[in-house]
Amino acid sequence: MTMSRQGVQPTEVIDRAAKLRFRWNGKRFSGFEGDTIASALAASGEQIFSRSMKYHRPRGILTADYWDPNLMVQVGDDPNVRAGHRLLESGMDVRSQNAWPSLNRDIKAANGLLGRFLTAGFYYKTFMRPQWLWPTYERVLATFAPGGKIDLDTPHAYHDKRYTHPDVVVAGAGPAGIEAALAASSAGASVMLVSHEHSVGGHLRYSSAAADQAALAELRTALDASDVEVLTDSTVTGRYEDNWLGIVQRNHPIAVERLIKARAKTLVAAPGLIERPYVFEGNDRPGVITSGAARRLVNLWGVKPGERAVVFSANAEGDAAVADLERVGTEIAAVIDGRTGGSISSTRGSSRAVDAVVADGASIGADLLVVAAGWTAPTSLLNMAGDRPVYDPAAARFFPSDPPSNVLATGGLAGDADLDGLRQHGAATGRLAAARAAAVRHRLQSRTARALPVDGDEPAPAPDERAPLGRDPHPELYRADTHGMVDMSEDISSKDLVAAAHEGYDSVELAKRYTTATMGPSQGKLETVNTVAAIAEARGETISQVGTTVWRPPYAPLTLGALAGRMFEPVRVSSIHPWHEANNVSIIQAGQWLRPDHYGDPAAEVRNVRRNVGLIDVTPLGKLDLRGPDVGKLLSLLYVNKWMKLGVGRVRYGMMCAEDGVVLDDGVTGRLGEDHYMMSTTSSGAGGVWEWVENWLQTERPDWQVHVTPVTTAYASINVAGPKSRELMSRVCEGVDLDAEAFPYMTVHQATVAGVAGCFMWRIGFTGELSFELHVPAGHGLHVWEALMDSGSDLGVAPFGLEGQRIMRLEKGHFIVGQDTDGLTLGPSTGLGSLIKLDKDDFAGKPELAWAADRSLPMVVAIQPDDPDVVPEEAAQIVRGDTNEILGRITSSRYSPTLNRSICLGQVEPDLAVGGTKLTVLLESGERIGATVIDHHAHFDPAGERLRG
């Protein structure tokens, strides 16, 4: 095979005035604008583009389009680029992927000599002994992994997504697809036409027939004048429930690749047909190409594919290829007609010779073998819509059977006709698609409460009255009387498939899994039907009986970058954050939030809170504003304790359990007004509890009048804690009596703080100190914080962080949901069993909690190591003596600066949950230490006098 650039072709898409220089395996090459990488290389006489996976056989152009399995190359840091499709750009650094040391001389080609031993699945039958050698075997096998190289420094570039809701999406821009788009648009539908190729026109683009070119020009003019949105170099890659479509746009001016998500009311599938390779000995040699490849090379890029060709033709496409080749001066050595029984048995010849051996054994000298053996219908989008296409042996391909009403097929996928017939079918399909879309649009609009009123009744369902396309007879040409490659990307031959079927892997799915046929980058587009045919042959059955594999999304591969787009998971900070950053803060990431962990010395922060007064920014605390007459009932349903008698101005602690009785969340809720409550949740539970509340309201109690607003970020929250907190608060608060009797523990007041109206505060205390928790409209958080800091300098006010708070809550024995509890911790295990009111009406988790009430359960207990200087790790296991039997674990542990000793919370087996019990704790170091369960959860101030003061 010797390819070369020829004179100007009337249909060519290259701009010969625009020369582009690029590198191929380090050497300088050039092509023209409009060339693909492959066409530019072919025009320069390149013959080998890649090496096959297993045998490292040299591979050349096969189909010269996107699906060509032999044209995968590396372009810069972009692996597995389809050189048959990717347009050439100036300065491209193109490299071959699967060859060493070079494409022309590849050491692993020696594997070809071992072909008879390396049958499909051979690796399952060997490398088992000696077992210790397997890791070495594996490393060697892994060097056969095909594909390009990724560069780990590749940035995740710009890939924003687009969302659209067109009435009709047409997948495929051949003549039928264009007509469908035009007709749907004329009927008033909004239409998106998606062309997999770089320009619209389908097979007309590479037809030199005057009538085809005239039709193409006419269609393009009509498209330009229409309202149809045309996307080129884009593919509808997936069809999901309710016509939710994924479309990948490869030629977006900014994005590397863009994912378009479209909710189409009707999808028209018009992908055309994919030309199927023919299986015979040597069918994967460079110089054996499909008729479509020949026609594209000649007509689109002005490349003469060879000097002397044998053409194996079973259809008009093959015949047209003969004419195209003759026009550019390729000598036609022979035309073997597949319709009259002609066949190709093998190819022979060394280097660039591709002599064709025909059925009678005669060898015809040539350097090019063009094959037109038939078509594969790419039924992927129909499959994804639930259709199971049916094989027609007379036409030798699959046809749609019964797709849902919002998916229509046209063009070659639906049948055969002359150009006018295809265009008429396309137009009729477009009108039907528009009519069905109009009915859907009417329904959506009339059923959407706030949409504009819609005129008239919903249109009756549009019946499918299209005149069906015909089915041209085509010989069933899958394999010659010799064996050859079925799957070029995987190096799987028909012999492999027959052997696999005889071994028992005789259903198409088993054979696919065993041999890996159809599992490579072209995902069966070229090889599925030949695979099925080989299995059918081995089983002595028909293709219909064997059936086909399921086509799964995506139809065309798309990058992780396009799928990922931009991540909408912002980092959250409170309005006070700038102050923290200016004050030596150490930040900790907690869920979505960045929070102050400490400001240098958490122990000192604790001592200051216990002695003076401290401030902590607790903005991430979940907050739900609940309004309506039924809030009391809602709280009673979701918390295990009672709520109906909570007075206005009062605050209560509540524990939530899931239906299985496992602790879900906890926090305080206050009643701000007659029908107005504020619920607080844990910081990590904020999102989940909101969903939980809404789920109950919307699915179980839709009749209750409760309005829920998540206000976590609407307020900045500050806890002012310590014996001097009342003094500090009195300096900044207006209009509220802070005296212990007027504002006792577990009450809530609204107030103006530091001049900011609309604040509310409640007296609660996670730290165990006298404290006021302030909730300030978020924009004023920083101001109020600074006012507190300024006003309290003589009181010793200082900030404290999460770490200080964790130490203090542990000193007080307050558990943290999800740390001291886990996915199996039932309500009573927390030690707050008395909170659970089983005499209440139904509440979430009641049946399980009632069941648990008289059982002995693992318990959360406070534990002190015997050696006060040893702090066991959180997760250290509590074991029985010297054994490995697990009896519990440490869930929280710290050194207490208040008590000057180590303190813990842990979960233990029921019989150990008694004050005074001696435990053995296994440290991570392996050392076992003694520890003692104490009588109550609080290591410090168990009576709670400081809190209530």
Place this chain on the structure above:
Amino acid sequence: MAGLAGRLRKRPPKYSAAALAWKGLRGQSWPRVWRDCDLQRSYDAVVIGGGVHGLATAYYLARNHGMTNVAVLDKAYLGSGGSGRNTAIVRSNYLTPEGVAFYDRSVHLYEQMAVELNINVMFSQRGHLTLAHSDASLRTMHWRAEVNKLGGVNSSVIGPDEIKKECPSLDTSDHPRYPIHGALYHPPGGVVRHDAVVWGYARAADHMGVEMHQKTEVTDILCEGGDGPDGKGAGGRVTGVRTNRGDISSPIVINCTAGWASLISTMAGVRLPITTHPLQAAVTEPVKMFLPTVVVSGSLHVYVSQTDRGELVFGASVDPYANYSVRGSLEFTEGLAGHVLELMPGVSRMRILRQWSGLCDMTPDYSPVMGFTPVDGFLVDVGWGTYGFKAAPVSGEQMAEAAATGRTPKLIEAFALSRFDNGELVGEKGAASVGH
């Protein structure tokens, strides 16, 4: 085993390099991996479901207990369910002592499998990293490590520097939205060629006389004496199954049907605390090897490994809704891609080639349900959720023992169906959900 000899089929040729060479030289073909048999009217035991669990159960019934008059029925082809749809990860770094002991036995059986079954299942013990992106998840990793150590399982918590050493493609800097704080590192964990496990068990079971029947769908389970209609339900006993190819009588029927487990059990009048959820997975085009370990991130709902063929295989957590559909969704691949790029920004140019999903039979405590039911002779090996593949060998071994002896083996006592009545749940949520 000697007493078995009479019933053994003529021993088919062993797989080996020498046999490959010999057959290659002589151009000989290999015999069928398992026979095509006529369906008998009666068996000593019927296993419903020809996936790894059903096939392993049948294999161990024959190998360990001499029960060879056994049929494995599958409504499609062998391995067509979860066995061929999972991401093939094997590990034993669970959270509960029961889980650790059970999965540790499974890893051990996987280590022996290639030699025992005489098929290369390509168990690649490349190491398994479970990433922690927060203090809270790091704490859970420590908890798991401690429990693992006590169970004799190699597992420890490592920091970002060591993670980078084990897996250079991970972004261990503090730049990402979810920085990597540490990981639970489990060196014996890895991946297996899942289909080979299916075929290996089928082939080995076939050699001992077990029959595999594909395209044989169970449409009803026949019972007598139970308190429900048609003699089904508690107190009754199983007498056989009805299939699309006729009735089969059998005193033992074992339900190994994963996603369809609750539907099949209902046929015997046994209700299971199971809901079925789809679990999606995807694979990319191949590139040269760059990812040496299995990487899991629970907080980012993703697990990923690179196959020997160079593809990245991804999985996620189950879809949040109960469903029997196995069509994938676009949102799944989008979320997956976003989170993978969080971990490894360098792979943004890799392309997704194929997505699929399988069905997972989820229990409330993320642990399986194994053993006897209130219907005598009807056993279940279900509730395998997202972790069934890694447990296949040990499940088969234990279920076979239960079926053959009529007693619940100690290793699976904790997983009895009765635990939902007496409240002895085995909480593996922290280690099983997205814990591949």
